[in-house]
Amino acid sequence: xxxxxSTEWLLHCAASLAQLKSGDTASAAQLAQYFDLPAAYLAKQxxxxxxxxxxxxxxxxxxxxxxxxxxxxxxxxxxVEAVDGxxxxxxxxxxxxxxxxxxxxEECRTPCILAEKMAEAHRAWRRSLAATSLADIVAxxxxxxxxxxxxxxxxxP
Amino acid sequence: xxxxxSTEWLLHCAASLAQLKSGDTASAAQLAQYFDLPAAYLAKQxxxxxxxxxxxxxxxxxxxxxxxxxxxxxxxxxxVEAVDGxxxxxxxxxxxxxxxxxxxxEECRTPCILAEKMAEAHRAWRRSLAATSLADIVAxxxxxxxxxxxxxxxxxP
Ligand code: FES
Ligand code: FES
Numbered sequence: 001x002x003x004x005x006s007t008e009w010l011l012h013c014a015a016s017l018a019q020l021k022s023g024d025t026a027s028a029a030q031l032a033q034y035f036d037l038p039a040a041y042l043a044k045q046x047x048x049x050x051x052x053x054x055x056x057x058x059x060x061x062x063x064x065x066x067x068x069x070x071x072x073x074x075x076x077x078x079x080v081e082a083v084d085g086x087x088x089x090x091x092x093x094x095x096x097x098x099x100x101x102x103x104x105x106e107e108c109r110t111p112c113i114l115a116e117k118m119a120e121a122h123r124a125w126r127r128s129l130a131a132t133s134l135a136d137i138v139a140x141x142x143x144x145x146x147x148x149x150x151x152x153x154x155x156x157p
Numbered sequence: 158x159x160x161x162x163s164t165e166w167l168l169h170c171a172a173s174l175a176q177l178k179s180g181d182t183a184s185a186a187q188l189a190q191y192f193d194l195p196a197a198y199l200a201k202q203x204x205x206x207x208x209x210x211x212x213x214x215x216x217x218x219x220x221x222x223x224x225x226x227x228x229x230x231x232x233x234x235x236x237v238e239a240v241d242g243x244x245x246x247x248x249x250x251x252x253x254x255x256x257x258x259x260x261x262x263e264e265c266r267t268p269c270i271l272a273e274k275m276a277e278a279h280r281a282w283r284r285s286l287a288a289t290s291l292a293d294i295v296a297x298x299x300x301x302x303x304x305x306x307x308x309x310x311x312x313x314p
Contacts, residue, residue: 001158001159001160001241001246002158002246002248003158003246003247003248005248005250007247008247008248008249008250008252008271009252011271011275012252012253012271015271016258033256033257034256034257034258035252035255035256035258036255036256036257037252037256076271076274076275076278080275084158089158089159089160089246090160090164090165091159091160091162091165092165093162093165095165095166095169095192095194096169098192098193099190099191099192099193099194100190100191100193100309100310101173101191101192101306101309101310102193107299113294113297113298114165114168114169114172114233114294117233117285117286117289117294118168118233118237118286120285121233121282121283121285121286122282123285124281124282124284124285125278125279125281125282125285127281128274128277128278128280128281128282129274129275129278132274137270137271137274140270141270142264149258152257152258153257153258
């Protein structure tokens with residue numbers, strides 16, 4: 001059970017964009033340099049966050065990426081699921097209905113207790129990630145962090 | 158982020174073994190027929206549960222698998238981690254320390270807040286799975302289930 005390596009990239013890119021001044025943007029190239037990441041692949045992943053409605057992309061000479069919503073309204077869950085999808089890591093293929101032990105269909109109208117428990121664990125994971133917003137992340141940084149991030153990421157204080 | 162397909166197999170195999178009478182065993186072939194699964198591959202996976210100390214394998218003409226501990230002391234977490242390992246799906250590669258935005262090492266003595274939050278979610282998932290034992294699963298089945306399971310799995314009531 002693995003999340004893509006790019007999950008870390010995009011969490012950090014989104015947390016960095018959350019430190020820009022309102023209206024400012026950073027390009028894929030700037031974000032790639034900031035974290036020393038492959039620019040083309042990162043750009044593709046950033047587009048996935050745009051598609052998920054988490055980032056907005058602006059075009060033109062000063063174009064780039066910014067948060068599509070206030071940082072307080074973007075959770076870690078939304079970011080992670082924009083990268084990896086929202087499906088549960090556990091797949092129930094109704095094994096209880098096959099083979100010599102197959103249960104009759106009328107006993108399978110409610111979900112299997114094992115599938116239920118696995119779904120419950122996934123809900124606990126989702127709930128935990130949904131409880132933290134990008135605003136919470138920025139608030140946990142040292143007070144000097146945002147101005148340094150801005151300067152190194154975009155060149156503007 | 159996907160768990161192996163065999164996770165469902167082994168949760169169900171373990172839950173079935175939890176319904177046998179004390180001392181009884183079921184062979185890999187019996188379990189494979191019971192759920193219509195590929196016997197050789199299932200046998201390999203059952204050995205992983207033996208290695209993890211969850212199942213015990215007995216040899217001889219009446220040999221097979223049984224729980225290595227009381228069902229109340231085997232949790233879903235132990236079963237899932239025996240199949241898939243215990244590592245977190247999120248990997249932090251200390252991206253904060255690379256590129257133009259690299260933080261100096263002295264600011265990285267504590268874990269990154271994003272890595273922390275991802276670890277917290279993994280702990281919530283683990284906690285949820287650790288809260289359910291095989292005894293809880295068997296207790297949730299209809300009262301007629303264990304005798305049917307025994308009859309169809311091993312031929313003995
Ligand atoms: S039938 Fe899929 S988990 Fe039980
Ligand atoms: S440095 Fe790895 S999650 Fe922040």
